[in-house]
Amino acid sequence: MTPLPLAEPNRHSVYTGRTTSWPMVAATCVGAIVVALNARQASASLGDLAVPLLLVALGSVLNVLTASSVRATVGPNGVTVHWGIVGWPRCTYRLDEIESVEVIDLPWWRVSWGFWWTPRRTSCTVRSGPTMRLSLREHRVVTITVPEPAAAVTALEAALGGRAS
């Protein structure tokens, strides 16, 4: 990866943070158990249930592994977001792609509970409350959950300020 121009060539200020949604992990596990129990009652033989149950288990594991937590790195190299325990999927927004950054108060009905993409918006949120929002030059809005959004915004603003000078 080629580093972008830095605010101060010799000084690096970087913010890192991880947020995990334990309620979402619990809800996924409870949901999988409920589906399995309902399917068991509705079907006569275990053989018929094997494939659907396997798919439910696989979906639940994938959901917990990839969408239950978000890890963000903010600094002179832009913003990188890693999902889940294994850090995948991953997306990076370089400094020259970012127009501005702010802290917003995300209401619970706007939380994506995972990775969400539309032509105008990207959402990487696992909880409501103060959240970092990037406005990209291509008129997209990216919302990312970080433990301390104000600190993340400060680090990014310092890097963006260095880019402008």
Next chain:
Amino acid sequence: MQWTLDHTSRDRLVDQIAMCVRRGVASGELRVGEQLPPAAELAAALSVDRNTVLAAYRQLRDEGVLEFRRGRGARVVSSGPASSSVTEAAQALIATARRHGLGTNDLVRLIKELT
């Protein structure tokens, strides 16, 4: 958590990274059980070599601040041996300042002037 490195400083980069972690633990930014970023990721963000970050993590592990677990990276296990002695020294400083009629703001200003 905030990581700040000064590449022109006389302090080694390894020590600066370790200091960031100690400061994070002391301030409560990093709690016991919290996982630190993978060395490669942090190295790329700070524009340093991965081995520099690993050396800092190893130094903190030897101090008892971090532990390494296979597949789970580096985790904070304690606030480190230094913090209790620093806390005691700070309490002694506060007591001395109170005896001389200095308030919290005066103390903070004094510390800022000295550091």
